[in-house]
Amino acid sequence: MDRRHFIAGVASTAALAGCATTPAGSAAPSVAGLQAAPMPAFIGQPTQKLMPKGKAPRVVICGGGWGGLTTAANLRKLAPQVEVVLIDRNPNFFSSPLSNMWLVGMLDGELLSHDYQRASQQLGWHFVQAEVEGVDRAQRSVTTSIGTLDYDWLVLAPGIRYNYEAWFGNDRRAADAARQRFPSAYASNSEFLTIKRSLQAFKGGELVMTLPPPPQRCPPSPYERACLIGWYLKTNKIKGHVTILDHKPGIMPIGGGYKAAFEQLYKDYITYVPNAHVQEVDPFNKRIRTAAGDQKFDHAILMAPHQAGDLAWLAGTVSANSNGWAEVDQLTMQVAGDERAFVIGDAIQAVSSLPFRYYPKSAHIANRLGRIVAYQISERLAGRTPEKRLPDNLCYMVVNGSPGEALNVQFDYDFDSEGRIRQVQRDFNERTVSLYKDDFRWADFMFTELFGGIAPPVLPYPQYRAA
Ligand SMILES: Cc1cc2nc3c(=O)[nH]c(=O)nc-3n(C[C@H](O)[C@H](O)[C@H](O)COP(=O)(O)OP(=O)(O)OC[C@H]3O[C@@H](n4cnc5c(N)ncnc54)[C@H](O)[C@@H]3O)c2cc1C
Incomplete structure (x- = not known):
């Protein structure tokens, strides 16, 4: 069964079982002799409006990882008149960068985990903890597990999914x-x-x-x-x-x-x-x-x-030609044919016809694309034409715990004579303690941007202790 048929199958099975649309407050179905209690009003009503939209333009950001958080933080700075709503299924952000050290006991998980609610209060955006279940781009509305939200601008930052189908079929x-x-x-x-x-x-x-x-x-x-x-x-x-x-x-x-x-x-x-x-x-x-x-x-x-995260598929941004990734304009990150919707971060398709083709799927690039989209939206709201901006990339990779030593790779982007995005890559192959320290400086800098200074400082970098 393919994905669409699977979902259709589940829906019709549920309807047959009589449990698809039980209205709140009414008696739930009886199964195998159990007389279920009447359902409280707030259960099972994902169609209710979550936050009525006021006069301020609203940007809804689906996905509170590196790309989504950067967009929220920068929109608040560049367009303070905008109402920013960020949705994530989790109550806390957990950083993949530095996580390999945490896996082997080199550092404390508290440095990697940050509370969305506190960040939203600190930076002035709204947080909704829910699963995004659908996006209606024609109606400019997002359906979540706890209700729907209307938007003026949509930013999808869903990350990736595993394509197990490539290994196991159905x-x-x-x-x-x-x-x-x-x-x-x-x-x-x-x-x-x-x-x-x-x-x-x-x-x-x-x-x-x-x-x-x-x-x-x-x-x-x-x-x-x-x-x-x-x-x-x-x-x-x-x-x-x-x-x-x-x-x-x-x-x-x-x-x-x-x-x-x-x-x-x-x-x-x-x-x-x-x-x-x-x-x-x-x-x-x-x-x-x-x-x-x-x-x-x-x-x-x-x-x-x-591949691009499920949400990119649900929102209809993955085309037959985009190879499992969201089809966006390579400069603005705007979804093809929809001037009010953007996709950023790991989920996007190739950006160049030159051999590198894709931006590295990294937190640093997601951060830079989040900045670009916040800028795009703020300029368009101000009635100006945004200038062309390109990201850069920087990754530190730890290869030793005692002493802490890391490698580094950097990428810069510009345009070639034919207007294609060009990548220049520099590998720093010598492992050093100083690059290890720079990794923590990088994370500290990023967390300050994403969380507005409420994240516990990553510096001074943790001293190694045996796991
Ligand atoms: C082990 C490891 C180490 C890494 N190290 C580095 C590094 O050192 N430097 C670096 O630059 N990059 C690193 N990366 C890569 C980096 O983590 C990703 O590139 C980055 O997270 C991409 O950001 P994103 O916003 O596109 O997606 P994500 O950060 O994955 O964010 C996606 C968010 O969307 C939410 N979401 C998705 N679907 C839904 C839905 N339907 N409803 C509600 N919420 C939803 C998810 O919960 C998640 O919070 C590393 C990755 C891994 C796995």
Whole structure:
């Protein structure tokens, strides 16, 4: 069954069972002899209006990750007359950047987790904790699990989803087994804790990491994770070994720095396998077949291919030509054919016909695109034509815990003579303590922008302590 039929199937099954539209306050259906209590009025009414719209223009931001939070913070500065509503399914933001250190006990989770309600009070935007279930761009309205919201401007910042269909087709049981037993914590924050616990319980053996094909979220970070797991095994004298099955023909970016770290720091702990296109995954018998050979494992971090988050699909922004990503204007981030809707962050499609094609799917780029869209909306509201702006990118990757050492990659963008977006990449392959410190400075700077100074300072950077 494809996705649409699956949803239609669920809806009709629910209707047949008599539980699709039970009105609030009326008797709920009787199932297997149980006479259910009348439902309280606020249950099951996602169609009620959440916040009536006043005269001020309203921007609704769906997704409170790096892109969404940046847009909210910058809109408040650039267009204070605008009412900004940010919706996220979670009560707290959890930062993926720095999270690999948290996974292996190098730093405290409090540095990564921030409360949306407090941030909204500090910065003057509204927070709604709900699941966004649909977007009607013709009516300019968003349906959430607790009600609907009208908007004048819409910003979608939904992040990514796992394309398990590429591995398992319609076999939902296998996909669920892979996600639940061997999650990667790339698309869903709740998986971080599962991975941390599984690492704590890992007493040795073969741990396999599959890396997805590009474009993927934060390409250098799986290697960072492998290094820090290698460091964790070595530090805690655990007889474990990590095999990285990489879809790519080589480590990218910062290949030289990672290769040196694998060879010099983790020779007995990490094996890197290039060109390992995943052909078959068996999460029940713990086996993977790849173009570079078969692999058995005791534990795994399985990264299925990445695509734009579900919401980008629900909002009709993914086209048949955009390869699983949201189709937007490469400069303004405006959804094709809809001047009131934008998509930012990891969810967007290729931005250039030059070989790099996609912006790196990073928090730094999501932040820069959030700034660009806040600027776009504020200029258009002021009746001005926005100038062209391009992002930049910067990523620090920690490869050692004792001493803390990191690598760095930077990207700059401009236009070539034909008007195409051009990328210049610089890899800093020498691992240094100073880049490690810069990683925390970067995070401190970002959190200050996103949360208006209420986030606990990340600096001075945490001292390493054995996990
Ligand atoms: C392990 C790891 C390490 C990383 N390290 C770095 C790094 O060092 N530097 C860097 O720049 N980048 C890093 N990244 C990448 C970075 O985290 C992402 O690029 C960034 O989060 C993208 O921002 P976004 O706003 O597009 O999506 P996200 O930050 O994922 O935000 C999406 C938000 O939308 C919400 N959402 C989605 N759908 C719905 C819905 N239907 N209803 C309600 N809410 C919804 C989600 O809850 C989430 O909060 C790392 C990523 C990982 C996984």
